[in-house]
Amino acid sequence: MKIKHLTATIAAALLLAVAGCAGGSDPLGNQSAAPSASGSQDQTPIVVGSANFTGSQVLGELYAQALKAKGLNASAKLNIGSREVYLKALEEGTISVVPEYTGNLLINYDKDTKAKTAEEVEQALTEALPEGFKLFTPSAAADQDVYVVTKAYADENGLASLADLKKISAGAVLGGPSELATRAYGPEGLEKIYGAKFKEFKPYDAPAVKARDLNDNKIQVATFFTTESVITENGYVQLADPESMILPQNVVPLVTDAVAGNAEAKAALDAVQAALTTEDLTAMIKRVDTDHDDPGQAAGDWLKEKGLA
Structure with missing residues (x-):
């Protein structure tokens, strides 16, 4: 009787397993191929990083939330550090996407570049990128480094351009982020x-x-970024750059090869890039820096407004 009972139990278990397979479930519990609520099949983790300043953090949130909205397995790892730090993280695979700026990224790989226009910078950057990295579509939105002085100091010394700085530099102190000391500009x-x-x-x-x-x-x-509200709030004079020392800095997602091959990820980020304007980015940064909103909230509200989340 015990043998018959055991045989019946095994048979019942086998029938349940077959029924489960027929219903489309995964008996091993592997859900990676299952479509998400929005229909995405690819659940490979995508980690979006950012630099250690507000504009990059906002962009990181925009990218991560836009990817999540399409059902992709995306997360954000923000405020990593300077370019030297987050590019190393991208190379090591601890992040797989990071918001970048075309001109500055080009100078990082080619300090002697002759590129000047946005189109020339984009072309040169595509050729200069190391193996394993790819660019998605650059946005019309830009976030430039800019040298500024107070209006009183500009008026007192007749400053309107970087070319005027030689008149006062010997007795003046320049302030900027620590990494500026080694930047070509x-x-x-x-x-x-x-x-x-x-x-x-x-x-x-x-x-x-x-x-x-x-x-x-x-x-x-x-130096500040042109999107920082501190410039307008304090009435700073932005000094012109007649020699184009600071290259065009259009926003662009820098991704690993694994993400570059993900059509859903590219479509999601391309949509953000197409909708984003410099004015939009400036407004989101102001919400964080001046109104003390969370970068994720500012980014999420913009994505909903644009129908991207």
């Missing part, structure tokens, strides 16, 4: 291209402190 570029050699370069990792010191004349010239 930093102190080295100012001296080489514009003949402006500053008395001192003072590094800042807190934009609010940098702005306070500029207002207090502890530094006389500073």
Whole structure:
């Protein structure tokens, strides 16, 4: 009787397994091929990174949330650090997407580039990228590095252009993020291209402190991003760059080869890139820096407004 009972139990279990397969379930519990609510089949993890400043964090949230909205297995790992740090993370595979800026990324790989226009920069960058990295579609939205001075200092010294800085640089202090010291458009570029050699370069990792010191004349010239509301809020004078030392910096997703081959991911990020404007990005950054909103909230509201989430 025990043998008959055991045989019947095994048979019943086999029937249940067959019925489960016929119903489309995965007896091994592997859900990677199952479509998501939005129909996506590819559930390979996509980790979106960002640099350690507000604009990049907002873009990182835009990308991660847009990917999630299409049912992809995306997450955000923000505020990683400077370009040197997050490119290493991309190379090592701890992140697979990061928002970048065309001109600055090109200079990172080719300091002697002759590219000047946005189109020339994009073409040169495509050729300069190392193996394993790809670009998706650049946006019309841009976030430029810019040198600024207070209006009072500009009026007092007749400053309107980077070419004017040679008049005051010997007795002036330049302030910027710590990595500016090694950038081609930093102190080295100012001296080489514009003949402006500053008395001192003072590094800042807190934009609010940098702005306070500029207002207090502890530094006389500073760099910010053109999308930062601190420029308009303080009435800073943005110095023209007649020699195009700072290349066009259009927003572009830099991705690994694995993500480059994901058609759904490309479509989701291309849609963000097509809809994004410099004005939109500036407004989202203002929400974070001035209104103290969360980058994820600012990004999520924009995506819903554009019908992308």
